[in-house]
Amino acid sequence: MASASIKEFGKAWWSEVYNRIIGAVVFLDEASAECLHWDGGLFNLLSGGAVSVKSLSPFEFSRKEHKKAVFITQTTSTQLRTIHEIIRNSDFAHCILISTISLDVVLLEINEGKDVSDVITAGRGPAEATKQLEAMLIEWIGKKQCAAEIVHIPIFTITPTNVVFLTPPFTKVYPTYDGKLIPDSTSLDLFTLTSQERSEVRRLASGLNGLMDSMNLKEDVFYMGAYSSLVAGVLQNSPVCLARRKNCSNPASLILVDRTLDLCAITSHNVESVLDKVMAVLPRFPGHANDVAVDMSALCEANVISHPEDMQLSPGCLYHADEACIQTLDYMINKSQKEVMFDLYNKLSKLDVQKSPGPKTLLKVTPQSVEKIISASKGNYDVIVKHLGILQQAIGVVQTLKSPKRAQFDLLTSLEIQVLQNLAASRDSTSVLHQISQLIKSRKDRNLPLENLLAMIVHVYSLIGTEVSFSKSHEDSLMETLSVAIFEDHRSLFEESGKMVTPEECDEIAKNIMARLKDVAQMRKILVKYNSVLKPCETGVGHEYKGVIHQLVDDMVDTERPELVDLRYKNEGIKDLLRSGLNILTSKKARTTKHPLDNPTVIIFVIGGITAEESKRLHRSVITSGVDNTVIFGSTRFVTPAEAMRDVLAL
Known part of the structure; x- marks a missing residue:
């Protein structure tokens, strides 16, 4: 099909x-x-x-x-x-x-x-x-x-927009090897993994193979990262995939990337995308990884004591299959907060019972002006039933923007920018860990959750990579601070598992976190060109973060076609060797390496999560470059800073 x-x-x-x-x-x-x-x-x-x-x-x-x-x-x-x-x-x-x-x-x-x-x-x-x-x-x-x-x-796929797909069955797939972030051996193959990990690699490859089969694609596989090389290996060599490639006719490029090469984008609180903000503030829709639970009591006559624990009222959600809602969801990913608010206001004013001022006369749409229309519909079930989707989306956005967590995120964002400029300006780490230790100690006064501060620490270690090294005394002091904080906040930190911990166990957890952070900093060591994500701003003032995947996409769509040195190509193996061996004898010119844009369709799949913000920026790079190729972005799921931190630190 x-x-x-x-x-x-x-x-x-x-x-x-x-x-x-x-x-x-x-x-x-x-x-x-x-x-x-x-x-x-x-x-x-x-x-x-x-x-x-x-x-x-x-x-x-x-x-x-x-x-x-x-x-x-x-x-x-x-x-x-x-x-x-x-x-x-x-x-x-x-x-x-x-x-x-x-x-x-x-x-x-x-x-x-x-x-x-x-x-x-x-x-x-x-x-x-x-x-x-x-x-x-x-x-x-x-x-x-x-x-x-x-x-x-x-x-196994869901499509939040026409160019982004996610894979709910593979939500938990993450580039680890027997629980570690860095594999023990350099000669990595399926049999160095545990049987559970082996089956995850095969399952993910089988899904991607099914996708290629249905779309009649015959792909060249490229990869960045050790885990991606395993998935690429299965796609290249399994009999089912080999048989499919014989029968499929449309050429495509599949690029697999390990999320662990760059954890900055997904641990940053500095996002414009409204969807990322909503995902980070509201609880997940029960059993789902990519939609949220919206408290619907604003529309109903029911008295809800505490959402989402109070189950007398089903939660709402963001995705609805009608055209207006699909468009709003797309805006929540790809447009600014201002545009999303105007879009919601426009759609809601069509069902407004008390006729609010038209969007033309409003200079600014505030959460309050959207909320006013929502409350005008309260208890009016004829209106609610007809427009349930857009009402749920609007309530979700309003709840997010009015949440006390928004102020926390704004504070975390400004701290993050400060850290980035400190590191970039001096390439000196003296004060950064000390600053973070102080933040952890004063987190209660500033109303900052420990899990978001942990996400920030992962962000910092991924940002510096191997360019800056922290002093042992600062790392030891951070470890002690973490141990105390984990003991104090273990109820909220391990809420899901309900784990109780002793001070000694907290020491052990803090020690493991520091070890994993050091691994995070080593992740880009295997890369040649994309080993740094701190780049001087184009304005010439200060530095900015530019992610590994973003750098890869920019190079890929560059008309000059720079060599993509960090992107490995899973060639056809022995046949290629023989061919190039003979070529050396018969021709002066070496074989040119394959380029992903040689094929009309390119699928970039990130193993381990992506944010709406990142998918928007990557898509924008492709559009502004003017290339004709169809470029699609896929990942295992949409992820928030706290979720990304838990994946990395195995909490």
Whole structure:
């Protein structure tokens, strides 16, 4: 099935799902539910003929009269056990397992410890996996008259805009090696990883392969970073990918980049993008990584005590499948706060009950002026139902801009700028860590959360790389300060896990954090040209941060075509060597290296998260360069400074 864009890729495969659900109880795992949300949500399944929709949980089952079940899942071994439980407690006669992961990968996982390489090499992996999974389902259903179907449908993308896609099933994929940020050995391959990490690499590669297949793309793979080289290796060498490249005809470039090479962009509080601000202030929509929970009490008559714990009122969210809301979400990523506020005001004034002043007469749209229209709709359920999407978006933005966290972020932003100028001006680190230690000690007076200060420390270590080294006494003093702060704030810091810690354990945590920070500073050591992200401003005054990916994109679209020395090309291996070996004998000119823009479509995929702000800036670089190529940006998820910090420090 060929689709021209990533948005169409998602739509086309969801329609394959909708064809199979008539009369069925549908069970979805969290990642598939998040993908469904961005395709239009629950009503797509219900209006498409599903009799009921449930989460994939061992505590779920179905009523006796329901005989058909559809499971939409990543097909992990845990999920297969869950499916077994659900079938055992229900009375199905027909089960369809929709695996969102390629079946050759599933085969490797369900036969962990057995050698199935011959089957895979012969290209029989998917057929063999189908046979094994069908047999399992039939055994679990346990009836004479029953049917089981296995089908692979690559549902793993969501598209916040036409040029950005994210991958909910791979939210947790991060460039680490047995929990470390830097691999132990230089000769890295799949078998130096733990089996869990190995399966994550294969799953991510299988998703990207499914995407290429549907878009009929035959790609050249480029990569930056050790983890990306592993994913590139699977894409280059696995039999399923090799078979696909024989059949696909549209040339493309796929560039894989490790997030860990540059953590500054995602740990910075200095962002213009409204979506980043909203994501950083509001809690996540339950079970989702890329949407937020909006407190809807502003519209309702219900008395809500504490959102989001008070469950009598469902939260709202930002993404809605109607055109007006899709446009507003795009503005929240790509336009200024002022433009977003005018857009919301314009759309809301169409449904205004009390006729507020028209946007023409307003010089400035404030959160208060938007809020006024919202409260005019309170309890007016006819208006609310018709315009629910835009109301949720508006409430989310207003709640963000009025949140006390905004003032914290403004303070963190000014501190960040100060640190950047200090480091850039003197290339001297004497005061920076001392400043940060003082900030941590006085955080309660300034109302600064520890997790945001930790994000700032990651930002600083990633910013300096190997250009500045901190003195041991300052690092030791920071470590002590951290240990005390972690003990004092462990309740909020480890809220999710509910972990209780002793002072000794806090010493250990602080020590591990410092070790990881030193690794963060070493990340760009493997790069030749992009090893620094501190650049003199074009105005000639001061310095600014210019990210690794941004530098790469600028060089890539540069008409002079500078050599992209840090971008490795996964060539075809031995054939290439032989070819170039013979070339040396027969021609004077060495082979020119491949350039990503040699192909009309370029996909840049960042493993480990991206921000809306970053995707906007990268897209802008491409547009202003005037190149004709279609450049698409993908990542595992949208990420906030606090989330990025937790990924890096493994908190």
